[in-house]
Amino acid sequence: MTINHRSHQTLPVPLANTAEGSDDAYGVTSENHAYSSADQSFQKYFTDIFSKLPYNTQRAYISDYNEFSIFCKQNNFQGLNNSFTNNEECIKEYVALLCQTPLAYRTIKRRLSALSKFLGMAKLPNPIIRSVYLRDFIRLSLIENKKFRMSHKQAVPLTIEMVEQINNKIIPDSLLELRDLAIINLMFDALLRADELVRVCIEHVSHRNNTVLVVSSKSDQSGEGQYRYVSSSTLSMINEYINEANINPSTSLPRDQNDPRSISKGVLFRRVNNHKTALHPYQETHSANQDAVLNYSSIYRLWQRIAVRAGIQENITPHSGRVGGAVSLAEDGASLPELQLAGGWQSPEMPGHYTKQASVKRGGMAKLSSKHKR
CATH class of the missing domain: 1.10.443.10 (Intergrase catalytic core)
Incomplete structure (x- = not known):
């Protein structure tokens, strides 16, 4: 586990290829470090509980925390440590950045939930729970950036023509x-x-x-x-x-x-x-x-x-490729099983939605409009 020798002990940073059940995957090494109480708490939770969680649950938590870790490194923040003020300011700036992206409200809330989980695991000061200032900042930032409404909007499809x-x-x-x-x-x-x-x-x-x-x-x-x-x-x-x-x-x-x-x-x-x-x-x-x-x-x-x-001109985002690929396949007449295979969907519900959209474009009114060049 990487040790930071500055005045505050930073939370150990999990790596992106984790959830394999090995200590090394979480940045834990065999060197004889003198763990701080935060390190020991994190290690105890990891050994007794976290490593036993379902694979995808581990992966989701670590993916979310790694996003925060990258943000800290790229913006010269210390990361999460024993300072309540540091943690509050760091998370506040992270929320401000997230609100500049098209991430949905529920995605931002999930990432903050992951941070809160890691703070609890390491027994570090948790402003997400304790700071009225931070809680209100998060709530108002999400409202200001229309995250509640954006969470219900589908990504603009990147079609084959685009x-x-x-x-x-x-x-x-x-x-x-x-x-x-x-x-x-x-x-x-x-x-x-x-x-x-x-x-x-x-x-x-x-x-x-x-x-x-x-x-x-x-x-x-x-x-x-x-x-x-x-x-x-x-x-x-x-x-x-x-x-x-x-x-x-x-x-x-x-x-x-x-x-x-x-x-x-x-x-x-x-x-x-x-x-x-x-x-x-x-x-x-x-x-x-x-x-x-x-x-x-x-x-x-x-x-x-x-x-x-x-x-x-359309506001395409990283999810536009997935949506656009599905829409383009459906418009080309792909069957529901073909759509499921192409996108890795376990349920037919979402690809079925794209099939319905494509059917409208091939329906009676579409044929009538095409016939009369409307």
């Missing part, structure tokens, strides 16, 4: 744009959620079978993973992105496979430096990997960048 518009208008001239285009196309093809995309590893992509293995999905309660289709054009984009990332821009020579800025294994889509020419260093066993991987805010910003570059 995907073609993006691919035709944007000629990538940097590693950043190569990565962004590959992400947009993969999310559309495989109907990926943002939290599924960030876990895609290079080993999960099969060029022979035109598939990507989704190893952790909200609808995959067994944790066995799901295979989704990937088009040949998207695979070509992924290859271009990998090839560009594996060239050192300073020497124009291939990077060594052990170079932490190269892609030979592990997480496929990573953060790009400010010059848009190289990836942030990434090592699978390194504790600072969260600085190199993407989070929801990063993916949201890249969707906005792509929309502007392609001249798309």
Whole structure:
């Protein structure tokens, strides 16, 4: 468990590939550290309770906390510690950032619930429960940013026509744009959620079978993973992105496979430096990997960048690829089982909704309007 030797003890940061039942997955090492009371409380809860929770419950808690951890690192916050004032200010700024994204009200509440859980596990001061100021700030921030109403709105679909518009208008001239285009196309093809995309590893992509293995999905309660289709054009984009990332821009020579800025294994889509020419260093066993991987805010910003570059007026978001892929399939006449397989849905309820939408567009009034060129 990583120890912070500053005046306040920070909460141990779980890594993104956790919930496997091993201590190392949670940043716990075999070194003989003198744990603080917060560390000991966290370790006791993890050993006795947390590691016994269902796989998806563990994954959800840790994914939410990792989003907060990345926010702290990128904004130079200490993280959660023994200072009530520090925790209150840190969480307040995090809520302010979340309210700038299209995350639904219930998603923000779930993330704050995860933070409250971790504070309780570590027995650290919890302003989410104790601070009247923070509770009112959260409530009013959500109202001001219309999160209650946005939670009932469906994402604007990214249709196949919009995907073609993006691919035709944007000629990538940097590693950043190569990565962004590959992400947009993969999310559309495989109907990926943002939290599924960030876990895609290079080993999960099969060029022979035109598939990507989704190893952790909200609808995959067994944790066995799901295979989704990937088009040949998207695979070509992924290859271009990998090839560009594996060239050192300073020497124009291939990077060594052990170079932490190269892609030979592990997480496929990573953060790009400010010059848009190289990836942030990434090592699978390194504790600072969260600085190199993407989070929801990063993916949201890249969707906005792509929309502007392609001249798309609709407010597309990371969920637009999944919704748009389903709508495009339904409009093309895909059956309900085909839709379920494409998006990994266990229940026919949601894909059935898209099928009904498509049926309206092919219905009697649609045919009448087309006949009379209305």
